[in-house]
Amino acid sequence: MPISRREFIKISAAGAVGFGVASAIEIPILENQISNERDQITALNNQVSTLQNQLSTTVQEQEAFLTLGVNEQKEVEAIVETIIPSDQNGLGAKEAGVIFFIDHQLAGDYGNNARMYMKGPFVLSGQTGPITVGGITYPQGSPVEPFTGPTYQYNLTLREFWRTGLLALEAYSNSVYGKNFEDLTTDQRTQILTDLYNNKPTSFNDIVPKDFFNELIFMTYSGFMMDPVYGGNNGMVGWILTGFTGANMGDSFNQGRNVLDLMVADKPTRFPPHSLGEFQKIMGEL
Amino acid sequence: MSQVIQHTPVDVVVLGMGAMSGTISVELVQAGYKVVGLERGPYWDYASDFYATKYDEWGIGYMRKFDHNLAVSTATLRNNRFQFALPVRRNTAPPGQIISEGYGVGGMAQHYGGVMGRFSPWVYQMYSQTVNRYGLDFLNAAVPHQDIIDWPMTYDDYVPYYEEWEKMWGVCGTNEGILPGFTNYSFPLPPSPTTPVAEAFKNAAESLGYHPYPVPHSLASKAFVNTYGVGVNECLYDGWCGGICNYVCETGAKANAAYRTVPAAQKSSNFDLRLNSYIFRLDTDNTGKVTAARYYDAQGNVHVQPGKVFFNGLWGFNLIKLMYYSNIGTPYDPATITGSLGRGPAMGVPGAVVRTATGTLENIGGNAYPAGNAFGGGYVMYDLADDYFDHTGLDFIGGAYVYFGLYLGGGPGNFLAFAGAPSPSMIGSNFKASLKDRFLPSKITLSIAPYGMWPPTTDWFIDLDPHYTDIYGDPLPRLTMDWGMNTVKCANYLAPKYAEILTKMGATNVTTSANVTTESHTATWPAHIRGGARAGSDQSTSVFNKWQQCWTCENLFAAGEATDATGSNTTTGGTHPAGAASYVAAEGIKKYLQSPGPLV
Ligand SMILES: Cc1cc2nc3c(=O)[nH]c(=O)nc-3n(C[C@H](O)[C@H](O)[C@H](O)COP(=O)(O)OP(=O)(O)OC[C@H]3O[C@@H](n4cnc5c(N)ncnc54)[C@H](O)[C@@H]3O)c2cc1C
Ligand code: SF4
Numbered sequence: 094m095p096i097s098r099r100e101f102i103k104i105s106a107a108g109a110v111g112f113g114v115a116s117a118i119e120i121p122i123l124e125n126q127i128s129n130e131r132d133q134i135t136a137l138n139n140q141v142s143t144l145q146n147q148l149s150t151t152v153q154e155q156e157a158f159l160t161l162g163v164n165e166q167k168e169v170e171a172i173v174e175t176i177i178p179s180d181q182n183g184l185g186a187k188e189a190g191v192i193f194f195i196d197h198q199l200a201g202d203y204g205n206n207a208r209m210y211m212k213g214p215f216v217l218s219g220q221t222g223p224i225t226v227g228g229i230t231y232p233q234g235s236p237v238e239p240f241t242g243p244t245y246q247y248n249l250t251l252r253e254f255w256r257t258g259l260l261a262l263e264a265y266s267n268s269v270y271g272k273n274f275e276d277l278t279t280d281q282r283t284q285i286l287t288d289l290y291n292n293k294p295t296s297f298n299d300i301v302p303k304d305f306f307n308e309l310i311f312m313t314y315s316g317f318m319m320d321p322v323y324g325g326n327n328g329m330v331g332w333i334l335t336g337f338t339g340a341n342m343g344d345s346f347n348q349g350r351n352v353l354d355l356m357v358a359d360k361p362t363r364f365p366p367h368s369l370g371e372f373q374k375i376m377g378e379l
Numbered sequence: 380m381s382q383v384i385q386h387t388p389v390d391v392v393v394l395g396m397g398a399m400s401g402t403i404s405v406e407l408v409q410a411g412y413k414v415v416g417l418e419r420g421p422y423w424d425y426a427s428d429f430y431a432t433k434y435d436e437w438g439i440g441y442m443r444k445f446d447h448n449l450a451v452s453t454a455t456l457r458n459n460r461f462q463f464a465l466p467v468r469r470n471t472a473p474p475g476q477i478i479s480e481g482y483g484v485g486g487m488a489q490h491y492g493g494v495m496g497r498f499s500p501w502v503y504q505m506y507s508q509t510v511n512r513y514g515l516d517f518l519n520a521a522v523p524h525q526d527i528i529d530w531p532m533t534y535d536d537y538v539p540y541y542e543e544w545e546k547m548w549g550v551c552g553t554n555e556g557i558l559p560g561f562t563n564y565s566f567p568l569p570p571s572p573t574t575p576v577a578e579a580f581k582n583a584a585e586s587l588g589y590h591p592y593p594v595p596h597s598l599a600s601k602a603f604v605n606t607y608g609v610g611v612n613e614c615l616y617d618g619w620c621g622g623i624c625n626y627v628c629e630t631g632a633k634a635n636a637a638y639r640t641v642p643a644a645q646k647s648s649n650f651d652l653r654l655n656s657y658i659f660r661l662d663t664d665n666t667g668k669v670t671a672a673r674y675y676d677a678q679g680n681v682h683v684q685p686g687k688v689f690f691n692g693l694w695g696f697n698l699i700k701l702m703y704y705s706n707i708g709t710p711y712d713p714a715t716i717t718g719s720l721g722r723g724p725a726m727g728v729p730g731a732v733v734r735t736a737t738g739t740l741e742n743i744g745g746n747a748y749p750a751g752n753a754f755g756g757g758y759v760m761y762d763l764a765d766d767y768f769d770h771t772g773l774d775f776i777g778g779a780y781v782y783f784g785l786y787l788g789g790g791p792g793n794f795l796a797f798a799g800a801p802s803p804s805m806i807g808s809n810f811k812a813s814l815k816d817r818f819l820p821s822k823i824t825l826s827i828a829p830y831g832m833w834p835p836t837t838d839w840f841i842d843l844d845p846h847y848t849d850i851y852g853d854p855l856p857r858l859t860m861d862w863g864m865n866t867v868k869c870a871n872y873l874a875p876k877y878a879e880i881l882t883k884m885g886a887t888n889v890t891t892s893a894n895v896t897t898e899s900h901t902a903t904w905p906a907h908i909r910g911g912a913r914a915g916s917d918q919s920t921s922v923f924n925k926w927q928q929c930w931t932c933e934n935l936f937a938a939g940e941a942t943d944a945t946g947s948n949t950t951t952g953g954t955h956p957a958g959a960a961s962y963v964a965a966e967g968i969k970k971y972l973q974s975p976g977p978l979v
Contacts, residue, residue, distance in 0.1 A: 175806060175807070176805070176806050176807070177811055178807060178808055178811070180808045180811065182808070182811055182812055182815050183815075185811070202442070203442070206450075206468075206469075207450065208442065208443070208448050208449055208450055208469070208470075209449055209450060209468050209469045210449045210450055210452075210453040210466050210467065210468045210469075211450065211468065212466075212847060212848065214846055214847075216463055216465065218465055220463075222461070222462070224463060226463055226846060227845065227846050229463075229845060229846075231461060231462055231463040232461045233459065233461040233462045234462060234463065235457070235462055235463045235464075235465055236456065236457050236458050236462050236464075236465060238465060245468050245469055246465060246466075246468065279807075283803070283806050283807060286803065286806055287803040287806075290801075290802065290803050306801065307800070307801045310801035310805050310806075311801060314805075315437060315441070318436070319436055319437040320434075320435055320436065320437065322435075323437055334811070334814055334815055335814050335815070335816070335817045336816050336817060337817075339434070340434040342615070342617045342618065342750065369432075369434050369435060372431075372434060373431050376431070
């Protein structure tokens with residue numbers, strides 16, 4: 094058991110800081126060392142897949158739907174695997190369980206807009222003027238806003254926004270190709286999603302198609318990159334792809350390194366990723 | 380049944396318990412006065428509340444689980460007064476920092492970046508120095524409709540207050556970090572160790588004749604005991620600190636009132652801190668003085684807390700909206716350009732990157748391991764900021780500091796993978812391939828963004844929204860603001876200079892993003908709002924005097940970014956200069972309690 098971080102915090106106030114042996118993998122920088130680095134990373138990835146197996150029981154328990162209907166499940170699975178496919182660079186959104194991330198978010202605070210301001214009136218962004226709201230006329234309409242967050246000006250919970258958008262997407266897919274989205278080829282799916290981005294569908298159940306596109310991209314990458322505790326990023330595949338180390342702070346997993354050493358090192362150093370759950374376990378908090 | 384609960388009067392009632400309120404509380408309690416602190420949120424205990432749960436990018440970066448809940452209240456935003464203002468309905472990252480208001484003791488600084496830096500003498504006299512050096516015509520052409528006022532005191536006047544703040548807060552840095560050419564005094568704590576990329580920047584900048592020095596910050600580089608006897612842990616450099624999400628700190632090394640000032644105030648029985656207390660009104664009498672603060676408790680009871688002096692530490696538009704609600708001050712009217720409440724807001728940092736210079740550095744030997752703290756490890760230079768370069772012949776005022784080489788892992792930043800607006804290019808294997816080994820260190824993409832100087836104009840203001848109300852039925856604050864062409868012209872001028880530094884560092888493929896031609900602020904709405912309730916020497920354009928005392932309501936004092944007369948981006952956020960002003964306010968309140976009346 095390494096020194097608990099909580100203990101460490103107590104000790105550090107007194108100035109006594111100690112670390113164990115160095116066992117992190119140091120990658121020397123030489124001009125032609127990139128392939129060498131990749132080998133090292135493959136080795137790390139193997140370590141990770143061991144961890145992945147250990148995690149698989151938990152993962153299976155999380156693989157159940159709380160809100161997406163069976164039709165929606167097929168459609169969402171098709172959307173996320175189109176956005177992040179499984180390919181030579183590793184597993185994709187489907188294998189990462191992104192659909193469970195989305196489902197669980199939509200079933201909870203996120204989908205219920207629990208922490209969102211939801212009072213009316215509801216006016217979309219980027220309206221050209223003049224517009225009249227509550228008896229006041231605004232010659233220049235409403236401002237253009239960032240792609241997500243404030244842009245959300247719908248009188249819908251996000252769960253309803255998804256339901257509405259998914260139905261409109263199937264309708265649009267059928268109008269263009271005579272098939273449901275999940276039955277299309279990858280190229281056709283990409284085309285349909287691109288059409289949403291370009292606001293091509295003329296009727297989309299009162300949603301601006303691009304707003305739905307933004308939400309799909311946002312939630313797919315979030316499901317791929319956020320901690321596995323949320324049901325996506327199974328086996329930390331998203332982190333393996335980018336090289337992000339998660340809750341591995343160097344000193345927490347017996348690698349015996351102070352993060353500060355890493356920051357100022359003139360040799361790049363990589364650790365395998367660890368999840369929040371692993372962190373809490375190893376710290377004796379779980 | 381909710382009731383009205385009347386409390387016995389005290390000397391000082393402190394509204395909110397963020398950075399500014401912390402100073403007031405400890406200073407007045409230690410001077411022997413009875414103080415009540417009112418805070419809507421909890422008292423976070425870093426070792427318990429943050430220790431196990433903060434390594435959560437979704438919960439912190441997106442769901443903002445330790446922040447103010449927007450369902451309770453938010454703000455509405457627009458670019459000009461001919462537009463309808465839209466409410467911020469959800470927080471998100473990216474683009475981060477939509478609002479992320481403080482919540483609980485310590486306030487916003489629980490999750491800020493902690494970059495520090497004093498404002499320069501020019502910032503304190505931006506109006507008069509610009510006019511003296513370049514003429515009023517120059518200023519009016521550079522900043523159409525400019526509404527710049529001088530601070531009520533000069534830089535030299537603020538120096539002793541800065542020093543008090545720095546010793547309490549534990550600012551890290553060297554003597555150069557105070558201001559260029561300054562040598563007699565040093566920050567209480569050393570800077571964080573620098574990175575190899577930072578050294579490369581420093582060498583390149585120096586060879587171009589610039590003067591880089593370690594970035595000052597407030598993420599304790601050493602364990603220390605501050606001026607009030609509060610012990611502080613050393614930073615762990617764990618990497619979940621800044622970045623786009625801005626993380627809470629699990630050690631208390633990140634300076635905020637909860638771990639610097641409030642513990643010292645709490646040692647005295649003269650301090651009564653009441654949590655879960657949502658302030659909604661100040662009562663005034665017919666002499667224009669505040670008689671009591673009204674707040675809701677957790678059960679919806681209304682509490683009335685009378686006092687001799689009231690300190691408004693609610694920050695930004697919250698500080699301002701309470702004054703509107705309570706009919707204190709003269710609301711600004713943009714049609715006639717009269718009134719001062721809500722007047723002159725500007726942004727400390729345009730959250731949107733106006734223009735960037737980018738390049739690629741190979742085999743730098745830096746470490747892309749996502750570790751380190753938010754603002755340590757790098758260098759900053761003022762040479763291209765404020766009026767440190769001659770603006771003769773240019774068409775803008777001010778400039779921007781350049782900071783570089785900070786720890787690369789200031790927050791996991793997985794959101795950055797798609798930090799730009801989503802687009803069809805993010806679908807499929809090509810984009811996925813571009814994410815591969817983003818943290819692989821043998822190649823580093825360098826990017827520097829000039830934050831153009833953002834001075835206030837008469838077109839921008841903060842008032843109450845006529846359409847939207849908060850959960851209690853009170854109007855939401857409404858912000859009317861834009862980039863302004865000064866910001867844009869300044870960034871356009873600086874971007875090529877930044878590219879020059881990158882080239883000097885040995886970067887390849889150095890480019891700058893496109894020249895910006897529009898002032899329209901469409902990319903983000905950042906948290907760094909300043910002004911709107913300015914301190915100044917003329918009550919027709921300011922709300923507070925040099926003692927941070929309200930011109931029209933003598934027993935109301937305030938400090939925070941909202942009372943900055945003007946600012947510059949020589950420091951982000953501006954907690955450092957506002958913190959100095961909080962010590963001015965503390966002294967003002969002591970003077971007032973000894974002999975009430977308008978202070979001069
Ligand atoms: C993401 C982010 C990054 C930042 N980075 C930096 C940085 O690097 N450097 C820097 O200098 N600054 C930075 N800042 C700004 C800095 O955090 C703030 O300027 C500073 O913390 C504000 O202190 P304050 O005391 O004025 O207000 P706050 O800390 O906001 O305190 C106000 C308090 O009042 C309470 N409150 C509000 N309304 C009510 C009410 N109605 N009733 C009761 N209580 C209420 C709040 O809960 C809060 O605790 C950043 C801010 C953000 C959001
Ligand atoms: S890096 Fe340091 S200052 Fe930042 S959160 Fe961690 S311990 Fe706190």
